[in-house]
Amino acid sequence: MRRKLYIGIMLGAILFLMIAFHSIQKTSIILFTLTPSMIQVKNQTLPVLESRQVQLCSCKSCIADKGASEWFAQHFDHQQQPYFTGREKDIDPESLKWWLSLQASSGTLKEVSEKMFKVISSPPMVETPKQNQCRKCAVVGNSGNLLGSKYGALIDSHSTVIRMNKAVIRGYEQDVGNQTTHHFMYPESAIDLSSGVRLVLLPFKLLDMEWLSSALSTGEIKLTYTRVKRLVQADKYKVIVVNPAFFKYVHDKWTEHHGRYPSTGIIALIFALHICDEVSVFGYGADKYGNWHHYWENNRNAGAFRKTGVHDADYETEVIKKLYADGKIKLFR
Numbered sequence: 001m002r003r004k005l006y007i008g009i010m011l012g013a014i015l016f017l018m019i020a021f022h023s024i025q026k027t028s029i030i031l032f033t034l035t036p037s038m039i040q041v042k043n044q045t046l047p048v049l050e051s052r053q054v055q056l057c058s059c060k061s062c063i064a065d066k067g068a069s070e071w072f073a074q075h076f077d078h079q080q081q082p083y084f085t086g087r088e089k090d091i092d093p094e095s096l097k098w099w100l101s102l103q104a105s106s107g108t109l110k111e112v113s114e115k116m117f118k119v120i121s122s123p124p125m126v127e128t129p130k131q132n133q134c135r136k137c138a139v140v141g142n143s144g145n146l147l148g149s150k151y152g153a154l155i156d157s158h159s160t161v162i163r164m165n166k167a168v169i170r171g172y173e174q175d176v177g178n179q180t181t182h183h184f185m186y187p188e189s190a191i192d193l194s195s196g197v198r199l200v201l202l203p204f205k206l207l208d209m210e211w212l213s214s215a216l217s218t219g220e221i222k223l224t225y226t227r228v229k230r231l232v233q234a235d236k237y238k239v240i241v242v243n244p245a246f247f248k249y250v251h252d253k254w255t256e257h258h259g260r261y262p263s264t265g266i267i268a269l270i271f272a273l274h275i276c277d278e279v280s281v282f283g284y285g286a287d288k289y290g291n292w293h294h295y296w297e298n299n300r301n302a303g304a305f306r307k308t309g310v311h312d313a314d315y316e317t318e319v320i321k322k323l324y325a326d327g328k329i330k331l332f333r
């Protein structure tokens with residue numbers, strides 16, 4: 001009788017263990033299909049899940065996905081804020097000091113930005129990746145290598161199309177497309193924008209922010225280190241000003257102090273890495289003499305004036321190639 005009871009208890013225990021083991025397996029299957037934030041919570045108790053790669057958006061691969069490239073993980077800092085909001089926390093004192101030294105200006109950032117945000121609206125929140133969304137962006141540089149490329153339709157198929165400086169569209173639609181969502185500029189490279197296009201100011205100096213306020217209102221500033229456009233046609237409620245701290249981040253982490261400061265093109269590209277899930281790059285690449293030639297110009301006599309000056313074109317090209325090699329961007333030449 002005792003023996004039977006003993007066997008019964010043993011069988012019961014085995015049955016209990018089998019059910020428990022089965023439900024643990026089931027639980028782990030469920031855990032592996034949870035959303036990243038849920039996994040994060042679970043990770044605290046189940047470190048084994050840390051190695052699991054989580055797709056953060058619905059594209060084939062997402063910029064913000066971890067684990068794909070160690071080099072990328074060392075350079076990309078998801079905490080950097082690409083948009084300047086005018087708040088003190090946007091920029092640390094060291095970055096501010098460096099940025100103020102790029103090109104001379106008078107005044108303080110506080111005064112100038114307060115005035116600027118009386119003219120323009122505050123920027124939108126920077127969206128974070130979502131699992132049910134794929135933000136596809138095209139970044140279009142101004143290289144002469146776009147001429148004859150027939151990339152127009154492909155560029156226009158992206159939901160975000162970033163162009164820059166004096167980029168010309170009319171007459172070049174087949175090669176460069178005709179859609180633009182964001183246009184990067186600074187006073188000396190300003191053009192009028194079509195309605196709906198976001199003006200993205202790249203402020204290389206304090207005066208650039210003063211110019212923005214002026215160019216979208218009274219037009220009193222007509223001179224920086226050269227004559228500049230007094231008024232710019234653009235929607236002042238859709239302007240974004242790139243955070244000066246973002247310049248420092250690109251200089252420190254991406255171009256790694258090559259060149260005195262990074263170019264419009266590389267800042268626009270790194271900016272795209274922070275607001276997009278997938279980035280396609282068009283129109284980057286100097287000519288065989290190392291000139292940044294433009295697709296809309298006759299480049300035959302381009303000459304040394306077009307040399308890349310304060311920027312290190314070769315190093316920036318290396319960064320772009322590395323991003324491509326690591327599968328973080330698509331590169332169209």
Ligand code: C5P
Nearest residue numbers: 141142143165263264265284285292293
């Ligand atoms: O000449 P611009 O500054 O307007 O060009 C915008 C950006 O496009 C540059 O900062 C550079 O990154 C890229 N570019 C390039 N090769 C060229 C022309 C421009 O990579 N031939």
